[in-house]
Every structure is written in C-alpha cells, then in structure tokens.
Amino acid sequence: MGNELRAAQHEIDMFIRLIPLIALVDNSTNTHRVQEAAEQVDGIFIEGSNHRVRFAARVLDITEIRVQGARKLCNVREHPSLGIVGTQEQKTLDNKELVKLCMLTLENYPGFTEFSYFQIMDATDKFSEKRYLGSGGFATAYKGQLPQGFVVGIKRFDHRATLSDFSNELQLARLQYTNIIRLLGWCIHGKERILIYKFMQNGSLDCHIFDRIKGPLLDWSKRLKIIKGLVEGLVYLHKHSMLHIVHRDLKPNNILLEYDMTPKISDFGSAKTLCSDITEEHTSRVVATSGYIAPEYASRGVYSLKTDVFSFGILVLETISGRKNTVLDKRGDTVGDLVRDAWHMWKDQRLRELVDPSLGNGYDIAEITRCAQVALLCSQEDPADRPTMTDIAAMLSSESMRLPVEPKRPYVLSEGGAGEVTYINQSSRTIDITITSS
Known part of the structure; x- marks a missing residue:
C-alpha cells in the first residue's frame, strides 16, 4: 500500500509540474513555443555527474477513443x-x-x-x-x-x-x-x-503444459494455483494498478513460473494503458499470437481490457487440456478448435474428455467444470459477452456461487474465405498484422 501511495504521489507531482506547460497549449501555440516551455518545466540529475541536465517534458497527447459506441477525448501522457x-x-x-x-x-x-x-x-x-x-x-x-x-x-x-x-x-x-x-x-x-x-526458476508455462515429461509433474492443484494467480495478476493490471493496463499478448510463453509455481505475467512490450475500464481503442498495427488473439483485435484492431479476458480464457482451456488452440483462418475461424471442442464437451457434460490425460484421475471434476465454463465465457466472440477479471475472480473464489450466464456457442466455421486481415510478417510465434478492411 505504501508503494502504491508513493506511486500515486509521483503521478500527482508530474501533473503539477506540467501545469505551466498545459497553460501554454492552445490553438495558436506553435510546436517551438511548447518545446521551449517544456524545457522549463522539469529536469533530472544524471547519477555521478556534477551538473544538471534538462530533458524536454512530453506534451500531452490527445487520443480519440470510443467508449460504448460514443466518442470522447482522453488525455494520455507519454510517460515511461x-x-x-x-x-x-x-x-x-x-x-x-x-x-x-x-x-x-x-x-x-x-x-x-x-x-x-x-x-x-x-x-x-x-x-x-x-x-x-x-x-x-x-x-x-x-x-x-x-x-x-x-x-x-x-x-x-x-x-x-x-x-x-x-x-x-x-x-x-x-x-x-x-x-x-x-x-x-x-x-x-x-x-x-x-x-x-x-529470474524465474521454472521457466514458462508452455514448457510444462505442452511437454510430455514435465506435464505430469504439473498436477491439477498446481494448475489451479496458476489459473487463480493469473486472475489476481490481471485484476491488478486492469483495476488496482491505477493505470488500466491491457497486456494484449497473453499466452503460455509469457507466463513465467517461480520456484513454487507462482505465475508471473511477463513481456509487456505490447501493453497499453487505457483511460478507463470501459475504454476501447484502435490500432492499425496488431501484434499478437494466433490462437490467443481476440476476434475484434485481429479483424478490426480494436482492443480493450476484454482483449486480455479472451486470451485468459484460452490460457485456462490450454492449462486444463494440455492442448494448443489452433485457429483456421481460411475457414473464417475466430476462436479456435480448442474453444469449439470444449464448448461441445461442456454442453454434453463430457468435460472429462477435455482434461489432460497426464493428470489421470487426480482432479476434482467440479473444479474442472467451473474453470472450463468460466474460460468459455471469457473466450466468446463478442467482448460485451465476456465477464471482467473482477467478475472472474468472484466466480472462481466461491464454489457455491452459481455462474450468472451460460457461454454462447461459437460460430460455425465457413467453407473457406480469406478473412479480413493480411499477415505481413511472422517472427517466432508472434504475428504482425496490418488491417486492410473493417
């Protein structure tokens, strides 16, 4: 709490130091004048030097975003x-x-x-x-x-x-x-x-759940601990960090495991901050990984906190099953084969077929059912149908709590189609997508 209060104080102090600059920014202000004023706002000390070096502060960037169908202007500071x-x-x-x-x-x-x-x-x-x-x-x-x-x-x-x-x-x-x-x-x-x-001693999650040797060592109690740890981490990013951070590239490779299997969310290179928990923003540069990317982000470049919720749902299904989620782009697939298979197994009460065979019978089917149903709610096509991470935390913390809704059936695959995105670069397991139509 002390760290959070100090962080808040730093945020407030920076706004106060920027007040003289903000007062100078109007329709008649040219860039040169703003930069001159910025240089007078603040400076920093370089460690080990005897002189003060001034760095130009950044001008507030006005970004247009869409909130539940309406538009508003939001001040987003360019700050490290x-x-x-x-x-x-x-x-x-x-x-x-x-x-x-x-x-x-x-x-x-x-x-x-x-x-x-x-x-x-x-x-x-x-x-x-x-x-x-x-x-x-x-x-x-x-x-x-x-x-x-x-x-x-x-x-x-x-x-x-x-x-x-x-x-x-x-x-x-x-x-x-x-x-x-x-x-x-x-x-x-x-x-x-x-x-x-x-350093994380046990490497990344994918090295365990997709490995024939390490997989059996990750029993259900450890997997459930990882799932709940990810929920806590995402609730913090989305709500309690005061920044509304959307990670945008959640996948097993980016979940690192401590010596006691405590999960750590890593790789924030694609992360963005939002003005509120209901904000949607757009980008023409979509960098994410096939199988974990939310449909609205892949096709239209729209991202929000619900983008992470979708990826979390895929992570849970993969953690339960030890299977990778494959997306068939040429057939108009938006969620992946694992989501479709899991939905049918859940609907037909055959979820034992979803469980990783390496777990044997060492699991509680009630816990599997609850986790799978929550994951299916998270991985729905429409972001409005997905719960928030706070809702998910409540669903997984109480065994007696009845889940409010049932997950909708994933769309049926088409018999072909090129889709709406063009893949212009593929590096490692990350794909760089340029939006060509909406």
Whole structure:
C-alpha cells in the first residue's frame, strides 16, 4: 500500500509540474513555443555527474477513443511508466531517448537500477549459448548470474524493436505485485538495449503444459494455483494498478513460473494503458499470437481490457487440456478448435474428455467444470459477452456461487474465405498484422 501511495504521489507531482506547460497549449501555440516551455518545466540529475541536465517534458497527447459506441477525448501522457502511444509505436530505438526514459523511471522508482555493460557481459559469459533462454518477437533472453550470486533474467532487444516495445516494458518498474514479473534494471551501451528482471526458476508455462515429461509433474492443484494467480495478476493490471493496463499478448510463453509455481505475467512490450475500464481503442498495427488473439483485435484492431479476458480464457482451456488452440483462418475461424471442442464437451457434460490425460484421475471434476465454463465465457466472440477479471475472480473464489450466464456457442466455421486481415510478417510465434478492411 505504501508503494502504491508513493506511486500515486509521483503521478500527482508530474501533473503539477506540467501545469505551466498545459497553460501554454492552445490553438495558436506553435510546436517551438511548447518545446521551449517544456524545457522549463522539469529536469533530472544524471547519477555521478556534477551538473544538471534538462530533458524536454512530453506534451500531452490527445487520443480519440470510443467508449460504448460514443466518442470522447482522453488525455494520455507519454510517460515511461505508462508506455508510448500513437506514432511512437513504430519509432526506432534512439539511445538518447532511451536513456532519457530510463533516467526518468529511475527518478520516479528508486528500486530501478542501472547496470553497466561489463556487468551484463560477465553475468551472461558474453551472451554465450549456455546462457540462452529463448527468443521472442524483438528480443533474446539470457540467464545471468551477478557477482553476488544473484540470478537474473536478461532481455537483449534487437534492431527490430521500437521505442514503444522498450518503453512499455519500463512500466514494470512501478508494477510491484506478486503475479507480475519484477523489473530490476537497465543497460544501454552503443547498440545494446538491455533490461534485467528477476529470474524465474521454472521457466514458462508452455514448457510444462505442452511437454510430455514435465506435464505430469504439473498436477491439477498446481494448475489451479496458476489459473487463480493469473486472475489476481490481471485484476491488478486492469483495476488496482491505477493505470488500466491491457497486456494484449497473453499466452503460455509469457507466463513465467517461480520456484513454487507462482505465475508471473511477463513481456509487456505490447501493453497499453487505457483511460478507463470501459475504454476501447484502435490500432492499425496488431501484434499478437494466433490462437490467443481476440476476434475484434485481429479483424478490426480494436482492443480493450476484454482483449486480455479472451486470451485468459484460452490460457485456462490450454492449462486444463494440455492442448494448443489452433485457429483456421481460411475457414473464417475466430476462436479456435480448442474453444469449439470444449464448448461441445461442456454442453454434453463430457468435460472429462477435455482434461489432460497426464493428470489421470487426480482432479476434482467440479473444479474442472467451473474453470472450463468460466474460460468459455471469457473466450466468446463478442467482448460485451465476456465477464471482467473482477467478475472472474468472484466466480472462481466461491464454489457455491452459481455462474450468472451460460457461454454462447461459437460460430460455425465457413467453407473457406480469406478473412479480413493480411499477415505481413511472422517472427517466432508472434504475428504482425496490418488491417486492410473493417
């Protein structure tokens, strides 16, 4: 609570410091005048220097969003703890800009530490293959060991990463919660852009539920603990973080497991902040993973907190079944085969057929039924039909609580069709989609 209050104080202080700038912004104000005023608003100290360096504060960005069919204007600040919006999504990494963001984050959240490049090289044995953990859309992960014996996870961004990819991860500096990965520090050296995290001993969720050897070790009690931990983490992101953060790329690869199997939501490169919990926003650059992407986000670039709810539903079904959700795009599929199969099994009271065979009989069918029904409610095509994460927490916390509605049947697949999106790039398991029609 103390951390949350301090974070709130920092937010308020920044608004107060921006008041002189806001007063100068009107229809007749040109960009040069605004930037001059911005330079007078605030500055930061660079650690180890004897002089004060001033960085230009960012002008409030006015973003048009749609709320339940109506339009309103919302002030979205470009701040390192919130992520960059608008045209910054595709801006390439610039060292001066990144250092500026990192130093502002360091100023606001003292637990965030700068690491030297030599420390990183030593910790990873010069990024050796034996330290390699895996690769994502725009970065490679390594296991690192600091001189004190402390083990960390190191994310090394590549040349394809944008300013938004890096800055969105910086918001983790203020998100200190049990089920959110902990960001420890940063390093920028030449072309190297690196972030340092707390290391998760049991790797990612996909390495367990889809593995024939590790799968049986993840019994139902552990899987249920993971599901409930994800609920708590998403409730925090959507409601209690004060930022209404939508992750936009939830999948088993981005769920890391602590030594006791406590789940940690990671990889916030695609995350965005919303003005309220009912806000919808649009983007023409959809970066997500097939099988987990909500239909409205894939086809129209519309995202909201309900986008995460859909992905959570898929995660739950995969955790129960040990199966991957496959989407048949050419047949107009919007949710995936796992969702359709699970719905029919639920409707026919055959949910035992859905359960991962590696679990044997070591599960409570009532718990399976409740989790599966909640997952099906989450993975419905229409976001208005999906519950909120707060509702989901209530549904899973009380065994006696009757679920308010039944999940609707998924749409029947068509006999072909090209769909409304064009896939222009595929890297690893992440697909980059450009919207061509609505």
